[in-house]
Amino acid sequence: MKLAKLRCYTQEPDCGVTNEYPTPEHSFKEPSLHMVVGQRTAGKSYLTSKILAQAKTDKTFDRIYIVTPSFNSNQSYFGKYINDDDVFEPTKESISNVISSVESDRDEFESYIEKEAMYQKFKKDKNKNVKFIDEDNLIYYYENDFFTEKPSWKYSKIEPPKSLLILDDCLGSPAILQSSGLTRISTLNRHLAPLKKIHSNRSACGLAVIILTQSYRMNNGISRVLRENVSLLTLFKNKQQKQLEAIKDELANVVDEDKFMKAYNFATKDKFGSLTTDFSAKDDKYQFRKNLNELIIIE
DSSP states (O other), rough: OOOOOOOSOOOOOOOOOOOOOOEEEEEOOOOOOEEOOOOSSSHHHHHHHHHHHHHHHHTOEEEEEEEEEEEEGGGGTTTTTTGGGGOOOOOOHHHHHHHHHHHHHHHHHHHHHHHHHHHHHEEEEEEOOOGOOOOHHHHHHHHTTTTTTTOOSSSSEEEEEEEEEEEEEEETSSHHHOOEEEEHHHHHHGGEEEEEETTEEEEEEEOOOEEEEEESOTTSSOOOHHTTTEEEEEEEEEOOOHHHHHHHHHHHTTTOOOHHHHHHHTTTTTOOEEEEEEEEETGGSSSETTTTTEOOOOO
16 A cells, blocks of 8 residues: 655644643643542542642642532532632522633633733833823723732732532532533533633633532433543442443443453452543543552553
C-alpha cells in the first residue's frame, strides 16, 4: 500500500483555547463532569471531600455550590468548603440558579477588567490639568472612586472565576427530573458563562460538576446524555450485575473492556475501595486510579 500526497488541506488550524482550569500534573483536568456511583455508605461523600481538600490546596475553584436535601448531615465532609449561601435544595430551578450565579460572577469579572483598563488610563490622566481630561472619563473616574482606591478583584487570582457544582442525593428530585439546567451542563459545562474576550486561555468561565448517585442507570435517573459525556467516572463495588453490565456496555466505545474489568475488580476488592476512570487523562498512564491517588498499571 502506498500514499500519494495531494496539494490541498495542508494548512494547520489554530489550536484555540482549552477552557481548562490550571491544575497540577497529578490532579484531574478541570472543569470536569464527574459521576461518583456507589450504594449508600459506600464512601461517596468521603471521597468527594478528598477531592475538595485537594482542590483547596491547589486553589482549583473560587466557588463551590451544592444541590442537596441533606447538607446538614454532610457538614463534616463539605461544610468547610462551601458557604451557606451556595447550598441549594433540589428543585427544578436549583441548577439554573447556580448557572445564573456563575454568569453573575462572569459579569463581575468582566466589569473588573473594564475598570482596571480605565484605572490604567486614569493613572496617566491624573497628573494632567482637569480641562485636558475627557469629561466622560473624568465622571467615570469619580463614580468609581479612582481618586481614593484602585479596583480590586474578589478572588485570589485575576482570571475568570472557576466554579464547581456538587449534586448529592438528588435522584428522583425535581433537580434531576425537571431541570433544564441539567441538560445544559450535560454537554456544555466547559462552555458555560462565555466571555466577551478570551482571558487566561479561556473563552468561558465553565462549571465543573460532581454527581453523587447510588445508581448508574435507572428509570428517572441520570440521563444517558449526561452519562455519555462524563470525563471522570468513579465506581464503588456494585453487587448488581445488571448495573455492571450496563456500565460496560456504555463504556465499550471509549475504554478497553478487559482492562476496565481488571482495574475495577482490583480497585474495589477492599472495603470502601473505588475505581476512577479518567476519559480525558493528561497521560494514558493516568486512566485508572484506585481511591483517587493510586495509579493502576496494567501490564
